[in-house]
Amino acid sequence: MEDKAVLVIGGGVAGMQAAFDLAEAGIRVCLVERTLSVGGRMAQLDKTFPTNDCAICILAPKMMDCYRHENIEVLTLSEVTAIEGEIGSFKVKILRKSRFVDEDKCNGCGDCARVCPMGILNKFDMDLRVRSGAYIPFMQAVPLIYALDRDKCMRCGLCEVICGKDAIRYNQKPEIVERNVSAIIVAIGFDPLDPSGLTEYGYGKYDDVITALEFERLICAAGPTGGHVIRRDGKEVKRIAWIQCVGARDTRDNRPYCCSVCCMHATKEAILTKEHNPEAETFILYTDLRCFGKGFQEYVNRAEDDYGVKYIRGKPGEIKGKENKILEIFYSPSSDKVEKLEVDMVVLSTALIPSEGVEALAEILGTELDEYKFFKLKDPYNPTGTTRAGIFVAGYCQAPRDIPECIAHGSAAASRAMEVVLGGSYDRRA
Amino acid sequence: MTEELRIGVFICHCGINIGGVVDVPAVVEYASTLENVVYAERNLYTCSSEGLEAIKSAIHEHELNRVVVASCTPRTHEPLFRATCKEAGLNPYLFEFVNIRDQCSWVHMHEPEFATEKAKDLVRMGVAKAARLEPLEELTSDVIPSAVVIGAGISGMTAALSIAKNGFYVHLIEKGSEMGGLLRRLYKLYPTEELAKEFLEQRIKAVEEHERVELHLSSSIKDVEGYVGKFKVILDENGVEKSIDVGDIIVATGAKELEPEGLYEYDGEKVITQLQLEEKLRREDLNRNGIENVVMIQCAGARGEVVKYCSKICCMNAIKNAKLIKEANPDINVFIAHNELQAYGEEYELYYRDAKKAGVRFLRFPLEKRPKVRKSDGKLVVDVFHERLLMDIPLEADLVVLSTPLVQNPDAEKLSKMLKVPLGQDRFFFEAHVKLRPVDFATDGIFLCGTAQGPKDIEESISQGYAAASRATIPLAKGYVSSEAIISSVDEAICVGCGICESVCPYGAVEVVETEEGRRAKVTGVKCKGCGTCGSSCIKRAIKMQHYTDDQLIAQERTAFVTEREVVS
């Protein structure tokens, strides 16, 4: 019965939902996640629009449900390196990189992290916080198993001495494991665009020009500043502006698409800023406001009417730094005028792009990508079917969508995989 | 109680999360002085495998028959600790959770002494309740391995076909005489511009041909009884009453276009809706000869005019129809007066650009100053307030097309009452959780998809159709459902059959039935979610909530107001 299983690649909300539905229907699932923990981008968010639910609070139980499910095998720090076969019987090779910690022994006490003298920027916190060389990416990481960053580790031996479980393995070797599955679901999500190349916004040049994902970490109570929205110099932010469509809907780098979520996440971030500090002034500079989802227009109304968030139509041409770390945004609300807005922090709603490594994975899977490197659909009205039979796609890596849409898409891909595993009524041609 | 009570208490440091504020050793010491407590210890992380092992070995070693854990929150951790008790052979409901993170170390972060005192109080209360806990069993019940899908639009057809392909029998119920829903009335579809008719033909055929789909056309639902696993759906099929037994139900009843009565001089002839335009295009009876100018007005009735919400599809739909008209007759001027433009996602932004290239003109108005339609010398004129010029631009129009939002079907209310599932403020069916459960209802065994849940395009309706199929397949494939152990029960000797409980239960789990003694309330175990609403509203106190019995709660409250000294001595 080994082949009556499904491989899910990517442990974000979309992948977890797919895995969970399949497992609940009695199908065995192997969930392969590249990082140390499942959760994906949603784990990095503070709250979620349009309900302002705390992201990690509602996500953590889902992560645990997935990890603890008897039908789900979660392989973290792992990547798919090869597949063979076809729909109904794929043979998959998975590279399990080393954690340098014995997964069965570690109980997540964190003693190793406390004694480790290294200080390394934590990617999960968008490099805004330092972690040690022995670490988990965030408190609620699932599984709660530490890892050593052997690229940076100087092998001082302290963690090995302190670990009461004798779990440190400096010489652990990576492993290749094989799994036989009937169907595959890809759900590898997105990366935020690095806006350094778009020089007009001054990212990298001015300290207080940051990206939206960095802002999510800043305003999160469990984040690097304990939820305080402060400038790099430690001062409280009083006037803050969001700039929409940074690198998106932009033909310069062939990224004409709309990312679908940033108008709303900017709205959310402005509301949260106001909740933290009602005195703060918040501005959102946008081109078209995309408020199309369930409850979104009502959310925007609340932002404007109840919180006093100011929406300004106009695309900034340039951002300049002045003395006292004041940032001047030059924008044109109409074609013949240029206006200036002075703020002390700028948040860039950067384009969201397919995850790093998507091309290599598509190559391994034998599936096609579209012009912007999202997974291509064989039939545009069959929203989870890739160009290869038996391989389905879910979540943001197929096209921009928000969390509930990713979850529905994850379940949708699960049903397609169930058709293969339970029904057996699949068509080899598609 | 005959058996000797032996309570074990486990206090968690949660790293520094609790231990950094609450004096955990002091709480442990205090706990060990409480009545019936035979063992108390602290753990760095009670939920780590080490902590769980500690609970299990203490259960064996100290013959514990009640376990209390004081830690983070039952929302995430109660299932884990219950499972641990079970693994050690203890009934999982002989476990009591005390929340000293959210309720002590977090909210009293800056007052560690008070936090510690409160932790002691809560532990004392937890122990008092634990002493009165009773073992409970979860119920399981069989599932009839088939489903009902209500509504044969594209989302319902998708859901039905996928469940059938998953191996289960499906009844697809449609009130109209044909499948296809709203798409039957459309001309071409964005973004592919294929004919709606052709799009539907192949899909209808696939549903018709599947051996496990039973189609019920011209059928309406008369009544629904039962619960997940065992629903009975009563149909009126072409005047004949039928009864169908199924395991679960999907609602895919779609939506309709708002009729803009009294808005923008709407008359159904010169001022029409997008759907009316589609029908004209489909039947090829749009008299293009007399038309020089077409003006489309976006958000007609939406975003604060009649309904509050944005209807998601009408911008793209206007762009599609504008582009089709322009491409067929480049001499016709087509204007779209809009506020925001919902050309979201990957393809729609490009499609919008294509329409601009084709020569469709876009004019933006502020939402506070929507366009006005007036008649001048027998001609229609649309005044669009220009955002930048700050003045009205009069546009002559031979045809005005109103992009009105999708709204809920009028008969949805009746269906929502029959199924006991809610409608939201926007009148669309309201899912269990806006973020995490987009196609589930709060009631087990009932799911939703498509525009019944809110406006959406075809692709997303199909995506949700598959999603609902996945969710509905789960109980069918499992073959059983298990329900809560914490449910209510009625003491028939006390109940007077007044029916208050029946009227307040949000899950329809209590019903008043005739018995030999007269009318009495009856609880259906698998439907009950243990919310306790019935119990708190029964004036006769005939309802007992398991695990939250009066006896247990009163004991807990009494000890809350006793000072530490009184308890110890």
Ligand SMILES: Cc1cc2nc3c(=O)[nH]c(=O)nc-3n(C[C@H](O)[C@H](O)[C@H](O)COP(=O)(O)OP(=O)(O)OC[C@H]3O[C@@H](n4cnc5c(N)ncnc54)[C@H](O)[C@@H]3O)c2cc1C
């Ligand atoms: C700043 C910001 C704020 C947002 N706020 C909201 C909000 O409030 N509400 C809302 O609904 N949406 C919001 N979103 C959108 C939301 O984050 C996405 O819709 C959602 O997270 C996408 O989920 P996913 O599972 O498709 O992808 P992801 O969350 O990106 O998950 C993909 C997973 O796959 C893993 N992975 C990647 N490549 C590989 C590989 N090759 N092999 C194995 N694993 C791999 C990744 O490590 C990751 O765990 C926001 C987005 C941003 C940028």
Ligand SMILES: Cc1cc2nc3c(=O)[nH]c(=O)nc-3n(C[C@H](O)[C@H](O)[C@H](O)COP(=O)(O)OP(=O)(O)OC[C@H]3O[C@@H](n4cnc5c(N)ncnc54)[C@H](O)[C@@H]3O)c2cc1C
């Ligand atoms: C003018 C217009 C143009 C559009 N153009 C496009 C386009 O080009 N591209 C695109 O992607 N989207 C388009 N859409 C959106 C598209 O129509 C919807 O996404 C789609 O119809 C949703 O399908 P559905 O199955 O959820 O609902 P529906 O199509 O509404 O189907 C619901 C079905 O349920 C039946 N039903 C209702 N109540 C009951 C009941 N109580 N009992 C039994 N049966 C019941 C109805 O008779 C109907 O057959 C357009 C919408 C409009 C209004």
Ligand code: SF4
């Ligand atoms: S000290 Fe050992 S047991 Fe504790 S977290 Fe580190 S590796 Fe795991």
Ligand code: SF4
């Ligand atoms: S969602 Fe808003 S900010 Fe994001 S690309 Fe689309 S229009 Fe721009």
Ligand code: SF4
């Ligand atoms: S989709 Fe466009 S026309 Fe429809 S309500 Fe939203 S903004 Fe208005």
Ligand code: SF4
């Ligand atoms: S409210 Fe009480 S008395 Fe009235 S029917 Fe229900 S159980 Fe009986």
